[in-house]
Amino acid sequence: MTHDTSSQKPNPNQRSDAEHLPSQQEHYGASIDHDEEAVVIVGSGAGGGTLAYELTAKGIPCVVLEAGPYLMPEDYENDEWASFKQMAWLDGRTSSGPYRVARDWPRLPAWVVKAVGGSTTHWSGATPRFRAHEFRTRTYYGDIEGANLLDWPITLEELAPYYDRAERAIGSTHRHGRPPLPANNNYKVFANGAEKIGYRFYATGPYGTNAEPYDGRPASIQDGFNFQGDKSTAKWNTAVREIPRAIKTGKCDLRCTSQAVQVTHDAGGRVNAVLYVDKAGALHRQAAKVVCVAGNSIESPRLLLMSASALHPDGLANSSGQVGRNYMRHLTGSVYARFDEPVHMYRGETMAGIIADEARQDTSRGFVGGYYLETLSLGPAFLAAFVDPGLWGPEFTEVMDAYANTAGMWIVGEDLPQQTNRVTLNSAVRDQWGLPAADVWFQDHANDVAMRNHGYGRADLLYEAVGAVGVHHTPPYPATHNLGTCRLSERPEDGVADRWGQAHDVPGLFISDGSQMTTGGAANPSLTIVALAIRQAEFIADQLGKGAL
Amino acid sequence: MPDPTPAPIDADSRRNLVRLLRVAYPHPRFPDGPYERTADAIIGQVDDSLWQRLVLSEGLTSLDARATADGQDSFVDLDDETALGLLRKLEDSEFFRFIRSVAVVTLYDDAEVHQLLGYEGPSFEQGGYLHRGFDDLDWLPNPRIEEYHGPEHLIEVAPDDEPTHASTQA
Numbered sequence: 001m002t003h004d005t006s007s008q009k010p011n012p013n014q015r016s017d018a019e020h021l022p023s024q025q026e027h028y029g030a031s032i033d034h035d036e037e038a039v040v041i042v043g044s045g046a047g048g049g050t051l052a053y054e055l056t057a058k059g060i061p062c063v064v065l066e067a068g069p070y071l072m073p074e075d076y077e078n079d080e081w082a083s084f085k086q087m088a089w090l091d092g093r094t095s096s097g098p099y100r101v102a103r104d105w106p107r108l109p110a111w112v113v114k115a116v117g118g119s120t121t122h123w124s125g126a127t128p129r130f131r132a133h134e135f136r137t138r139t140y141y142g143d144i145e146g147a148n149l150l151d152w153p154i155t156l157e158e159l160a161p162y163y164d165r166a167e168r169a170i171g172s173t174h175r176h177g178r179p180p181l182p183a184n185n186n187y188k189v190f191a192n193g194a195e196k197i198g199y200r201f202y203a204t205g206p207y208g209t210n211a212e213p214y215d216g217r218p219a220s221i222q223d224g225f226n227f228q229g230d231k232s233t234a235k236w237n238t239a240v241r242e243i244p245r246a247i248k249t250g251k252c253d254l255r256c257t258s259q260a261v262q263v264t265h266d267a268g269g270r271v272n273a274v275l276y277v278d279k280a281g282a283l284h285r286q287a288a289k290v291v292c293v294a295g296n297s298i299e300s301p302r303l304l305l306m307s308a309s310a311l312h313p314d315g316l317a318n319s320s321g322q323v324g325r326n327y328m329r330h331l332t333g334s335v336y337a338r339f340d341e342p343v344h345m346y347r348g349e350t351m352a353g354i355i356a357d358e359a360r361q362d363t364s365r366g367f368v369g370g371y372y373l374e375t376l377s378l379g380p381a382f383l384a385a386f387v388d389p390g391l392w393g394p395e396f397t398e399v400m401d402a403y404a405n406t407a408g409m410w411i412v413g414e415d416l417p418q419q420t421n422r423v424t425l426n427s428a429v430r431d432q433w434g435l436p437a438a439d440v441w442f443q444d445h446a447n448d449v450a451m452r453n454h455g456y457g458r459a460d461l462l463y464e465a466v467g468a469v470g471v472h473h474t475p476p477y478p479a480t481h482n483l484g485t486c487r488l489s490e491r492p493e494d495g496v497a498d499r500w501g502q503a504h505d506v507p508g509l510f511i512s513d514g515s516q517m518t519t520g521g522a523a524n525p526s527l528t529i530v531a532l533a534i535r536q537a538e539f540i541a542d543q544l545g546k547g548a549l
Numbered sequence: 550m551p552d553p554t555p556a557p558i559d560a561d562s563r564r565n566l567v568r569l570l571r572v573a574y575p576h577p578r579f580p581d582g583p584y585e586r587t588a589d590a591i592i593g594q595v596d597d598s599l600w601q602r603l604v605l606s607e608g609l610t611s612l613d614a615r616a617t618a619d620g621q622d623s624f625v626d627l628d629d630e631t632a633l634g635l636l637r638k639l640e641d642s643e644f645f646r647f648i649r650s651v652a653v654v655t656l657y658d659d660a661e662v663h664q665l666l667g668y669e670g671p672s673f674e675q676g677g678y679l680h681r682g683f684d685d686l687d688w689l690p691n692p693r694i695e696e697y698h699g700p701e702h703l704i705e706v707a708p709d710d711e712p713t714h715a716s717t718q719a
């Protein structure tokens with residue numbers, strides 16, 4: 001049983017459960033013997049961190065292997081590049097294919113975190129749910145050339161109770177009695193523009209940062225550094241909630257700077273251990289009866305591909321050939337608008353502004369699927385790097401000079417799964433352990449391009465309606481949303497895992513992160529990843545209880 | 550064995566680099582300090598790489614040769630427009646790309662530049678912006694922050710996009 005924390009009395013002086021833990025140790029919590037067949041969870045982010053808490057709270061011992069260190073709130077930095085160097089995943093990786101990221105960021109296909117908490121340390125907090133039809137895109141969107149659409153093996157109705165629990169865990173504003181965050185300056189521009197062009201479904205959330213003290217963490221102080229970890233802990237992430245609570249159960253053995261490098265199986269094909277490298281590069285073996293892979297959608301397929309065996313010559317759990325394929329990164333595009341008056345967009349909660357009016361299926365717009373518009377702000381350091389990589393000269397400095405008078409937003413929408421958009425092993429590039437790096441090959445589908453252009457156009461109208469004197473369209477940058485490379489499917493031949501996230505062809509192996517998403521929806525993914533993890537934890541506990549796993 | 554080290558970046562070359570940065574990233578409001586710091590960061594980066602040292606030192610010296618072709622004694626004597634035009638021709642060179650890659654992450658990662666652009670930097674220690682202007686924009690009305698509860702409904706699937714039986718079977 002998990003306890004409902006929403007009834008706890010708020011204590012504004014308390015920072016978070018993590019506050020009592022020492023920083024950057026290699027080990028926290030219980031000590032589980034290497035030969036004990038435990039539940040082994042790879043990764044401690046949205047998926048893995050949630051699973052660790054939900055399982056240990058039910059009394060099930062878990063070993064959590066996390067490649068990065070455990071940074072504490074006091075370690076987080078109010079500085080964009082310093083924070084990036086502190087927590088981003090910078091180990092060998094490559095991007096390739098026709099998309100612009102391959103040219104601008106050949107070694108950085110994704111902007112994700114290598115630390116306890118995973119990318120929820122960086123995340124900003126937007127928590128919309130999927131819509132019902134987004135679980136059934138093959139049915140609703142039809143057979144689109146070049147796309148590899150598939151209906152999810154589960155429906156919104158089945159996931160709804162877990163969405164409720166995920167929103168309570170995260171403390172989403174506007175949900176379950178949680179109040180909205182106030183309007184910051186960037187939102188004032190955004191919402192006024194929205195109203196002017198006829199949008200109705202805008203608000204400052206739902207957003208995973210406290211507007212008032214909740215769940216033992218304080219209210220937002222609007223410091224504008226939630227991408228950098230949020231030192232105040234008003235923002236939910238698994239490093240300040242799920243992981244410390246898992247440790248407190250006495251059932252969680254968290255091994256930091258421990259990178260899983262192979263998942264092995266027994267003669268019968270059941271998963272039986274995880275091999276991992278510690279900080280010093282020494283290889284260890286942890287016996288396992290269940291392995292949950294939650295390394296985010298680039299590392300999870302990489303790990304399975306590195307786990308090829310005689311039984312699984314193309315990579316573990318890859319009988320379908322779908323491991324690594326159907327990589328999605330969400331539409332992504334940003335728009336920065338300049339005004340005659342000051343905005344100071346960087347003050348306050350970065351993404352506490354969401355417009356849902358375009359998040360619908362209406363092909364009269366010229367594309368299938370939908371998108372959200374969300375406020376976005378970068379400091380000058382990141383804006384310079386991301387606003388239009390390679391741009392220089394007066395066209396560039398015009399954008400930078402207007403910084404104080406600039407408002408920004410992000411376009412986040414559903415991109416279509418394509419078989420050829422794919423994570424593979426790049427044996428020409430090795431990581432610090434000599435292991436093949438992941439390569440991400442990506443090309444926009446024509447539908448993605450049409451949707452992005454529609455989004456740019458709507459953003460221009462919105463900002464012009466409140467007096468913008470100039471707008472700049474920022475192209476997609478390294479992916480913050482990485483999805484779909486080990487997708488769920490009803491039939492084993494269509495995907496990697498079943499309706500519970502258990503691999504179709506490897507008993508005891510679960511996919512527990514964003515890579516299980518059959519399609520991406522328009523919504524930011526973390527709420528869905530957390531809901532799926534809570535649901536999966538229930539299934540695993542039930543099956544362990546019955547002796548079925 | 551002869552020493553293959555190219556000549557260190559001398560004062561003239563550094564002067565060219567500072568000038569180049571100002572032309573490539575023109576901010577009339579900025580004093581020389583940020584450009585000089587960025588130039589030094591670029592020069593500091595080449596210490597570990599013979600290739601980058603060769604590229605940078607040759608590139609900076611040859612700017613003067615290009616300027617002579619334009620009828621001036623040296624690169625720093627060119628007016629802004631001529632200098633910009635010269636750089637545009639070098640845009641795709643290894644030399645210019647290297648400078649750009651360091652400059653864009655250095656020039657704007659500078660406390661003085663932040664101040665000049667109107668960005669206030671670290672804020673947590675000062676209690677965030679909760680009482681320091683996170684909502685001080687006053688040239689627009691205060692918008693609604695709650696979700697919409699009016700008479701309109703968001704239509705998740707347009708009527709024409711409801712799947713027909715036929716397409717469900719397809």
Ligand SMILES: Cc1cc2nc3c(=O)[nH]c(=O)nc-3n(C[C@H](O)[C@H](O)[C@H](O)COP(=O)(O)OP(=O)(O)OC[C@H]3O[C@@H](n4cnc5c(N)ncnc54)[C@H](O)[C@@H]3O)c2cc1C
Nearest residue numbers: 043045046047067118119124125126260295513514524526
């Ligand atoms: C700047 C930014 C802003 C974002 N904003 C939002 C938002 O507003 N709303 C939203 O819904 N989402 C947002 N996201 C996305 C969100 O953070 C991710 O979708 C989510 O965290 C993914 O969860 P995950 O479990 O798949 O992976 P992660 O949370 O990334 O966790 C993966 C973890 O696994 C570890 N790992 C990987 N490989 C191994 C290995 N082999 N061995 C051991 N450990 C390993 C990694 O170090 C990492 O800690 C944002 C992301 C970023 C970067």
